[in-house]
Amino acid sequence: MTEIPTPASPFAYAPAPESTSVVDLRTSYGLFVDGAFVDGRGESFTTLNPATEQPLAEVAAADAADVDAAVKAARRAQERVWGRMPGRERAKYLFRIARIIQERSRELAVLETLDNGKPIKESRDVDVPMVAAWFFYYAGWADKLEHAGYGTTPVGVAGQVIPWNFPLMMLAWKVAPALACGNTVVLKPAETTPLTALLFAEICQQADLPAGVVNVLTGAGETGRLVVGHDDVDKVAFTGSTEVGRQIARAVAGTRKKVTLELGGKAANIVFDDAAIDQAVEGTVNGIFFNQGHVCCAGSRLLVQESIAEEVLDRLRARMSTLRVGDPLDKNTDVGAINSREQLDRITELAAVGEEEGAGRWAPDCALPSTGYWFRPTIFTGVTQAHRIAREEVFGPVLSVLTFRTPAEAVEKANNTPYGLSAGVWTEKGSRILWMAERLRAGVVWANTFNKFDPTSPFGGYQESGYGREGGRHGLAAYLQEENR
Amino acid sequence: MLAPMAAPPTAATPSSVAPTDPLGVAGSDASLRRFLHGLPGVDQVGVESRAAGLATRSIKTTAKAYALDLAVSMVDLTTLEGADTPGKVRALSAKAVRPDPTDASCPAAAAVCVYPDLVATAKQALGSSGVKVASVATAFPSGRAALDLKLADVANAVADGADEIDMVIDRGAFLVGDYRRVLDEIVAVREVCARPGGHDAHLKVILETGELATYDNVRRASWLAMTGGADFIKTSTGKVQPAATLPVTLVMLEAVRDFRRATGRMIGVKPAGGIRTTKDAIKYLVTVNEVAGPDWLDPDWFRFGASSLLNDLLLQRQKMRTGHYSGPDHVTLD
Numbered sequence: 001m002t003e004i005p006t007p008a009s010p011f012a013y014a015p016a017p018e019s020t021s022v023v024d025l026r027t028s029y030g031l032f033v034d035g036a037f038v039d040g041r042g043e044s045f046t047t048l049n050p051a052t053e054q055p056l057a058e059v060a061a062a063d064a065a066d067v068d069a070a071v072k073a074a075r076r077a078q079e080r081v082w083g084r085m086p087g088r089e090r091a092k093y094l095f096r097i098a099r100i101i102q103e104r105s106r107e108l109a110v111l112e113t114l115d116n117g118k119p120i121k122e123s124r125d126v127d128v129p130m131v132a133a134w135f136f137y138y139a140g141w142a143d144k145l146e147h148a149g150y151g152t153t154p155v156g157v158a159g160q161v162i163p164w165n166f167p168l169m170m171l172a173w174k175v176a177p178a179l180a181c182g183n184t185v186v187l188k189p190a191e192t193t194p195l196t197a198l199l200f201a202e203i204c205q206q207a208d209l210p211a212g213v214v215n216v217l218t219g220a221g222e223t224g225r226l227v228v229g230h231d232d233v234d235k236v237a238f239t240g241s242t243e244v245g246r247q248i249a250r251a252v253a254g255t256r257k258k259v260t261l262e263l264g265g266k267a268a269n270i271v272f273d274d275a276a277i278d279q280a281v282e283g284t285v286n287g288i289f290f291n292q293g294h295v296c297c298a299g300s301r302l303l304v305q306e307s308i309a310e311e312v313l314d315r316l317r318a319r320m321s322t323l324r325v326g327d328p329l330d331k332n333t334d335v336g337a338i339n340s341r342e343q344l345d346r347i348t349e350l351a352a353v354g355e356e357e358g359a360g361r362w363a364p365d366c367a368l369p370s371t372g373y374w375f376r377p378t379i380f381t382g383v384t385q386a387h388r389i390a391r392e393e394v395f396g397p398v399l400s401v402l403t404f405r406t407p408a409e410a411v412e413k414a415n416n417t418p419y420g421l422s423a424g425v426w427t428e429k430g431s432r433i434l435w436m437a438e439r440l441r442a443g444v445v446w447a448n449t450f451n452k453f454d455p456t457s458p459f460g461g462y463q464e465s466g467y468g469r470e471g472g473r474h475g476l477a478a479y480l481q482e483e484n485r
Numbered sequence: 486m487l488a489p490m491a492a493p494p495t496a497a498t499p500s501s502v503a504p505t506d507p508l509g510v511a512g513s514d515a516s517l518r519r520f521l522h523g524l525p526g527v528d529q530v531g532v533e534s535r536a537a538g539l540a541t542r543s544i545k546t547t548a549k550a551y552a553l554d555l556a557v558s559m560v561d562l563t564t565l566e567g568a569d570t571p572g573k574v575r576a577l578s579a580k581a582v583r584p585d586p587t588d589a590s591c592p593a594a595a596a597v598c599v600y601p602d603l604v605a606t607a608k609q610a611l612g613s614s615g616v617k618v619a620s621v622a623t624a625f626p627s628g629r630a631a632l633d634l635k636l637a638d639v640a641n642a643v644a645d646g647a648d649e650i651d652m653v654i655d656r657g658a659f660l661v662g663d664y665r666r667v668l669d670e671i672v673a674v675r676e677v678c679a680r681p682g683g684h685d686a687h688l689k690v691i692l693e694t695g696e697l698a699t700y701d702n703v704r705r706a707s708w709l710a711m712t713g714g715a716d717f718i719k720t721s722t723g724k725v726q727p728a729a730t731l732p733v734t735l736v737m738l739e740a741v742r743d744f745r746r747a748t749g750r751m752i753g754v755k756p757a758g759g760i761r762t763t764k765d766a767i768k769y770l771v772t773v774n775e776v777a778g779p780d781w782l783d784p785d786w787f788r789f790g791a792s793s794l795l796n797d798l799l800l801q802r803q804k805m806r807t808g809h810y811s812g813p814d815h816v817t818l819d
Binding site: 008009010011012013014015016121125274275276277278279282283322331332428448449 | 525526527528530531532535541542543544545546547548549551552555739770771774775778779782
């Protein structure tokens with residue numbers, strides 16, 4: 001194969017920034033408790049735009065008294081209003097919320113991009129449409145619970161703690177099924193991305209959702225601990241790191257609380273020599289560079305059959321060279337900003353370890369903005385199972401490339417991780433897809449695609465990737481009482 | 486594409502002599518078949534979602550101005566009707582030379598594309614303007630005629646001065662797996678395109694992707710045409726639906742990109758039929774830029790087979806220049 005240098009394109013895309021005028025940013029935000037915005041008693045904090053490091057707003061932090069007030073409000077609403085309401089009435093509220101999300105989609109997308117740093121094309125084309133779809137889907141279940149097979153009795157009050165990588169989408173994954181089943185929620189968004197959850201609270205007001213059904217408590221890790229640890233919370237749902245997941249599992253051990261945990265991953269994207277190579281390369285790029293790699297199910301390990309490894313890598317590098325990194329609000333940006341200084345430091349550190357351990361580091365030569373948190377899309381070649389970058393979750397745009405010789409070796413390597421959230425298989429042979437899917441220890445196995453989500457499809461992990469399923473009919477189980485099944 | 490190593494890439498200028506079978510895969514029917522069937526598959530869902538992703542690029546201001554001029558310069562202004570007359574062809578030729586009579590900065594179109602019997606008329610009308618004359622040939626659009634008739638069709642157009650020949654492949658032969666027959670026809674047409682004193686007519690090979698139906702077939706037909714010595718691979722005749730689509734063009738752009746890597750030789754791509762708006766044309770240019778690469782952003786390597794597209798490009802150009810939209814009465818109808 002001849003090496004063709006990539007010339008500078010005369011077709012330089014002019015900046016195409018999405019306007020922020022649609023977002024009405026306030027200087028400070030309170031907590032959303034019992035249907036109203038209130039001041040927090042904790043020490044307020046600043047949320048930044050990670051692309052510019054400029055402050056966006058002051059946000060209240062909830063202390064123990066705030067958490068108690070929110071849980072009380074949720075309990076009251078659950079017992080007096082929401083839990084008693086017929087499913088078809090609850091559905092009306094959920095459908096209304098879904099429609100308002102669609103109506104205000106641009107506002108939600110822009111705010112998500114401002115607070116999180118993800119490219120506007122992702123918040124606009126993936127996150128927000130998915131959020132609406134999730135509410136529509138679970139609205140449909142609200143009056144059909146008796147047909148789902150998990151009983152019809154809600155659990156009660158759900159304490160939900162969500163991460164910063166998909167702030168709104170994770171909110172939808174948690175809130176929609178909980179509400180559909182007749183539960184009320186106390187939701188704690190991530191410290192670095194609280195704004196869209198607060199806008200969602202406004203949408204709840206707009207939809208006339210009864211007070212106390214949805215409560216949003218902003219704050220740092222301590223607020224999350226208080227929500228999870230509150231005695232009157234019946235159900236805990238968490239998405240985030242395996243480390244925090246362990247703490248939560250310990251905190252609720254021996255209590256009556258139901259728990260679902262959606263934790264880390266180190267997914268393998270497995271490319272066989274008979275794969276549709278261009279699409280496999282595209283899927284690999286999407287698998288790891290989508291959302292800056294801040295995806296728990298990211299395909300952070302590329303397992304490629306040795307016989308085509310060089311060719312796949314050539315194509316992968318060429319494709320990565322066309323990724324556009326920069327202003328998340330620009331409609332042509334493919335890779336946005338890293339969400340926080342802390343996360344950037346972690347990615348930087350693990351990448352340095354990868355180099356020290358002898359893996360070959362490569363990143364396209366792209367200019368990065370001078371302020372903000374940025375990391376070039378990066379691949380490491382010559383990685384082995386013993387490397388830390390092959391074992392630890394980087395949660396950033398860093399791909400480790402490993403090779404295999406046979407299908408059995410691919411399975412062995414893919415499964416050789418304490419995680420087990422997702423996997424991808426690329427082959428034109430249908431029988432091999434089924435053979436692999438039977439053996440891969442992962443909650444989701446994608447065939448000839450990656451990072452595809454749908455509200456009808458359950459999602460969740462094996463081993464240290466957590467337990468419980470979100471999405472689909474299965475996603476109802478976590479929010480309904482077992483004894484009545 | 487696990488193609489063997491080959492000569493380093495040539496300079497990006499159209500070569501007048503296209504070597505047939507540069508990869509040495511057409512030695513026997515069996516080896517040709519093995520080669521084409523050994524090409525990596527194309528995943529339909531994946532390629533369509535990639536095309537849809539590229540179509541969301543937002544091309545504004547200076548980038549749009551560049552794209553508009555480039556697109557105008559890539560148009561093969563086409564008339565392929567039974568009702569074509571010398572008058573119609575002369576009008577179209579004038580339009581190709583000066584697409585926007587109110588704006589001297591507007592580039593000329595790339596070519597005028599006509600049936601063989603009107604090549605002489607077009608040639609005369611275009612004179613030394615630099616706008617090429619392209620002629621469809623080989624019993625266009627169906628290609629259902631004996632080989633000697635097809636070659637006579639080509640010879641006629643070449644004799645009348647056609648700069649470019651747009652031939653159709655025998656889709657029937659392709660679909661029954663008779664790749665040799667398809668290849669032999671391309672090679673034969675290629676020979677008829679040669680002119681004794683040099684200045685061969687460039688050969689565009691129309692795959693008629695709407696009849697090939699699958700992306701795997703589009704990829705195989707692309708490699709088959711390039712192996713046969715095509716200078717350009719072209720999607721469609723415009724007489725069959727669907728004509729050009731973005732994913733089909735994307736697959737063909739991958740093919741020319743990979744062929745260049747394997748052989749060092751650059752082949753052009755021409756989507757034809759169904760591209761009517763500036764918005765669509767820009768999506769194609771984005772795809773050219775990001776899939777084949779910037780080297781293809783040149784009328785020597787990428788063309789639009791279109792008729793109504795040109796006026797929409799002109800309206801958009803006027804809008805960029807004056808700041809407001811005019812209307813269909815401010816561009817010429819030819």
